[in-house]
Amino acid sequence: MQSLLPTLSPAAPQAAAIRFLFFVTIGISVVILGAVIGMIAYALVRYRARTREEVGRQTTGNTPIEVLWTVVPTLILAGLFVLTVRAMTSIDPTPPPDRTPDVVVIGHQWWWEVHYPRSGAVAANEIHIPVGRRLLVRIESADVVHDFWVPRLTRKVDMVPGHPNHLWLEAAAPGVYRGTCAEFCGAQHAHMRFLVVAQPPEAFDAWVRAQVGPAPAPVTQRALAGARLFQSKTCSNCHAIGGTAAKGDLGPDLTHLASRRTLAAGTLTNTPATLGRWLADPQSIKPGSFMPNLDLSHDEVASLVAYLETLR
Numbered sequence: 001m002q003s004l005l006p007t008l009s010p011a012a013p014q015a016a017a018i019r020f021l022f023f024v025t026i027g028i029s030v031v032i033l034g035a036v037i038g039m040i041a042y043a044l045v046r047y048r049a050r051t052r053e054e055v056g057r058q059t060t061g062n063t064p065i066e067v068l069w070t071v072v073p074t075l076i077l078a079g080l081f082v083l084t085v086r087a088m089t090s091i092d093p094t095p096p097p098d099r100t101p102d103v104v105v106i107g108h109q110w111w112w113e114v115h116y117p118r119s120g121a122v123a124a125n126e127i128h129i130p131v132g133r134r135l136l137v138r139i140e141s142a143d144v145v146h147d148f149w150v151p152r153l154t155r156k157v158d159m160v161p162g163h164p165n166h167l168w169l170e171a172a173a174p175g176v177y178r179g180t181c182a183e184f185c186g187a188q189h190a191h192m193r194f195l196v197v198a199q200p201p202e203a204f205d206a207w208v209r210a211q212v213g214p215a216p217a218p219v220t221q222r223a224l225a226g227a228r229l230f231q232s233k234t235c236s237n238c239h240a241i242g243g244t245a246a247k248g249d250l251g252p253d254l255t256h257l258a259s260r261r262t263l264a265a266g267t268l269t270n271t272p273a274t275l276g277r278w279l280a281d282p283q284s285i286k287p288g289s290f291m292p293n294l295d296l297s298h299d300e301v302a303s304l305v306a307y308l309e310t311l312r
Ligand code: CUA
Pocket: 107, 108, 110, 145, 146, 147, 181, 182, 183, 184, 185, 186, 189, 190, 192
């Protein structure tokens, strides 16, 4: 149930308001459908011609019925309108104009850049939030239109190039909530996933402190060789690693790559083995992505994995 219909198991007030509206609308629709089918069935049986010559009683105009079928739908629509506006204002109150967003999420083909303006923390494809606090999230796009959606937490909002949007994000219970891009944005739209990790406040603060810090320096020979390859194989042109010369900003910041749960925006679970597969042949895993095949040898892949695994 939960994985098939995540919108039906909300974990935040916003998603709960959406589910309430969904059930009210479906409920009213089912009652109307039942009434219409019932009346058609009744008319078919009760008023069918018994003989070939029989002609039914002809009538025109019926003021009470016409008033009824005008007033009742008007009342139903007015009720739904009030409920919808109430849900919209509770989900999406206008943010105070001078408020700094708690999180900035930038959509890319095909991954998510995540910034925390207050602390300076940077992440990718994984948004950590403290449980029970409502965060203001500014969403932007670096290229085409994407759409930010975490079904169990909040509504969809488009990420439009040159036009930042806002949404409120919160989770009532600790957990890992799946998010996805909900607007077709090119070849790898289906591999544009992310996770929202809702943590107790202390765990969230610890995560932020860890993300703000630089990457630990590699110590083993393997990892040192990998760090050199990271520069010489031009990885550093696109990726940044805090505390090193790598300052690229086209791909995800890798400073704390090894602490993340997934690779390539939810395409792979993050393990040394999958990281090796990804480095060896990203185009077979995510065709069309901007991560190029660098024709690395087995040895080079092993060194890069040893280095990247130190980035906790
Ligand atoms: Cu980004 Cu679909």
